[in-house]
Amino acid sequence: MTAPSRPDDDDLFAPPEPPAHPAEPAPPVVPVVPALPASPFPPTLSSTPSGVPPRPAAEHAGPAVDHGEPTATALGTVRAPAAASARRRRPGTAAVVALALVAGAVGGFAGGRISDALDDGRPTDAALPTSGTGNAATGASAGAARPDGSVAALAADVLPSVVSIQVTGADGVSTGSGFVLREDGYILTNNHVVAPTGGKGSARVTFSDGRERDAKVVGRTADYDLAVIKVDEDGLEPLVLGDSDEVVVGDPVLAVGAPLGLDSTVTTGIVSALHRPVQAGDETGGATTAFIDAIQTDAAINPGNSGGPLIDADGEVVGINSAIAQPPGALAATGNIGLGFAIPSAQARHTAEQLIESGHATYPVIGALLDTSYAGEGVKVSDASRQGQAAVTPDGPADRAGIRPGDVILSVDGRPVTMSDALIVAIRARQPGDAVTLRVRTDGQERDVRVVLQERESE
Structure with missing residues (x-):
C-alpha cells in the first residue's frame, strides 16, 4: 500500500x-x-x-x-x-x-x-551460575562499577x-x-x-x-x-x-x-x-x-x-x-x-x-514548486503551474527574492544540491524566519539571492 x-x-x-x-x-x-x-x-x-x-x-x-x-x-x-x-x-x-x-x-x-526458550522448560542462560545479582534490563550488577x-x-x-x-x-x-x-x-x-x-x-x-x-x-x-x-x-x-x-x-x-x-x-x-x-x-x-x-x-x-x-x-x-x-x-x-x-x-x-x-508544529517554506523531471545540474524551479498553483507563489519568499519559474537552484548556504529532496531537507532543517542564501542560475547567469523563510503549519 x-x-x-x-x-x-x-x-x-x-x-x-x-x-x-x-x-x-x-x-x-x-x-x-x-x-x-x-x-x-x-x-x-x-x-x-x-x-x-x-x-x-x-x-x-x-x-x-x-x-x-x-x-x-x-x-x-x-x-x-x-x-x-x-x-x-x-x-x-x-x-x-x-x-x-x-x-x-x-x-x-x-x-x-x-x-519460547524462556518458557518451555529448556535450560537457558538464566539457569547458569552468575557472579552478581544485577538488574537484567539495565545490565547493572552489584560491584560492576x-x-x-x-x-x-x-x-x-x-x-x-x-x-x-x-x-x-x-x-x-x-x-x-x-x-x-x-x-x-x-x-x-x-x-x-x-x-x-x-x-x-x-x-x-x-x-x-x-x-x-x-x-x-x-x-x-x-x-x-x-x-x-x-x-x-x-x-x-x-x-x-x-x-x-x-x-x-x-x-x-x-x-x-x-x-x-x-x-x-x-x-x-x-x-x-x-x-x-x-x-x-x-x-x-x-x-x-x-x-x-x-x-x-x-x-x-x-x-x-x-x-x-x-x-x-x-x-x-x-x-x-x-x-x-x-x-x-x-x-x-x-x-x-x-x-x-x-x-x-x-x-x-x-x-x-x-x-x-x-x-x-510549523515548518519553513520558500514558496516555489520543483520540477522533479529535471536531470541537469542543481534543482529546477518548475516553469509551469500545477493544479492551479503558481510555480512561484506571488509575493512569497522566492518571489520577493527574485526567483522566477525555470530558474535552477545550485546550492543552499554554500552546500551544493543536486536533487529536489536534498534541497527540501536543507530548507526544512532551518526555522521559519531564518534567512538562507541560494545560488541561482537564470538563463546561464549565476547569482546569490537571500531568501527569508516563511512559516507554514505542519499537518
Whole structure:
C-alpha cells in the first residue's frame, strides 16, 4: 500500500511529481527497520512491545531518491508492504539506496523464539551460575562499577530514561521506543510510532525497571516524524538534548531502544555521515511525507528502535533513531546493515517545544514548486503551474527574492544540491524566519539571492 500524497503545496515541500525516468537498481543494501511507504527516502521507525519481547512483524521499505549519496528511511510502523516508487538517478552519482522505517508490529518469529526458550522448560542462560545479582534490563550488577565515560557507564546513566512504547490502533498492536524529555512526564518519540492510534487509540509506556503507564498523545507532526506523549508521573529523569550542530563524522555514539522487542538494548558505533536527505512516509500516519536532514550511523538499529535516542560520548541525545537502509527489491526490513538514520536533536528540540506548547508544529517554506523531471545540474524551479498553483507563489519568499519559474537552484548556504529532496531537507532543517542564501542560475547567469523563510503549519 502506498502512502497517499498530500494536496499539492505551493512551496518546496510539495509532493514531488512522478519521476520522468525510473531509478536504476540500488546496490544490495538492507534496511534495519520495517519499511514505510515507498518514497525516495522513506524513514521507518519500529517500536518494541512492553514486557516479554514481542514478536515483531517485518516492515516494508520503499526505494530512496538519489542525490549522489545513499539515502535512508525512518523507522515506522507499517503492516503492509509499501509499493516502490521509482526515482531517477543522476549520471555519475552513487546508486539509490532503499530506506525503511523501523517501528515494529507485535507478531513474527524472532521474539517468539526468544520467549519460547524462556518458557518451555529448556535450560537457558538464566539457569547458569552468575557472579552478581544485577538488574537484567539495565545490565547493572552489584560491584560492576565502570570508569566514567565508558560505554557501560553511559548506558547505566541513560537506560532509566529510555522507554518502550506499545500502541493499540484499529489495525492491531505495534511497538517502538522513546525517551524522557521532561521530569513531569513528557516523552519524545517518532510520529510513525504513535500514528496507529489515529488520535483515538491507546499507548502504553514501559520503563526500564518494568513500570508501566498509560500515555496520551500531546502532539505529533508527520512533517518531521516526531511526536510527544505524556504519562501521569512526576520526578522522571530526563535525557539532555545535545547540540547536533556540533556533531562531526567519526564521533562515537550509542543507539538505545527496544529492537525486536528486546527492551533496554544498547548498541554502539560512530557518526558515519551528516546531512543525509531522508524522505519518510508512513502508511498509517496519513498523507504527509517527512523530509529529514539526517545523521547517519553504523550503530546497529533494528525494527523497534524507532523513537529511541542516539547518544554521544557526553551522554546527551544528538539524534532520534528513525530509519535504516535496505537492499533494492527487498520487501521487508531484514536487520541491521550498518546504515541507520536519526533526526538531529536541534530539529527535535524546536519541534518538541512547539508540540508541548500548542500540540502543533510549523515548518519553513520558500514558496516555489520543483520540477522533479529535471536531470541537469542543481534543482529546477518548475516553469509551469500545477493544479492551479503558481510555480512561484506571488509575493512569497522566492518571489520577493527574485526567483522566477525555470530558474535552477545550485546550492543552499554554500552546500551544493543536486536533487529536489536534498534541497527540501536543507530548507526544512532551518526555522521559519531564518534567512538562507541560494545560488541561482537564470538563463546561464549565476547569482546569490537571500531568501527569508516563511512559516507554514505542519499537518
